[in-house]
Amino acid sequence: MEYKVIRHHRRKRLAVTVTPMGEVIVKAPLYASEGYIEKFIISQEKWIKEQQKYYEDAYHHRILVSQEEKAAMKKQLLPQMQELVDRYAAMMGAEIKSVKITSAEKRWGSCGKDGAICFSYRLALVSQRCREYLVVHELCHLKQFNHSKEFYSLVEQYMPHYREAEKELNGYYIHLRQ
């Protein structure tokens, strides 16, 4: 099994984590021997495999992007989102102040009460259906500033199969490579 060791002088015991990408990271004291670490990994193998399987099942797409890729994604995404926002805003009679592409790693989009809409650059790598869902979702927030039943029935009105798109979107793990 492949793993990465991170040593630290203040660490006293070994600890292992599995990242959503499936990488195995071992935190170790500064002078822990390779054999000692190897033995530890073998003792944790079952748990490690379970974690890896969990992330494999949870995410159908797992992608890490570089800074350069991110910049390109931002450029490419803006006109696409602008086009979708214009189309749905006209349909919904929504007033939009601005559309921006952000570096958000934790959320896909946001919407201010003033009609300023933001989308994460990460949407450049999801399907068109997911992008459309995000647009409908954010525009519906201009009428309902919450995630209530009323909010979702509004979403459903403009996108009857939004649940499938939402589920698909949750299956993307796209982040900047650290």
Ligand SMILES: [Zn+2]
């Ligand atoms: Zn929302």
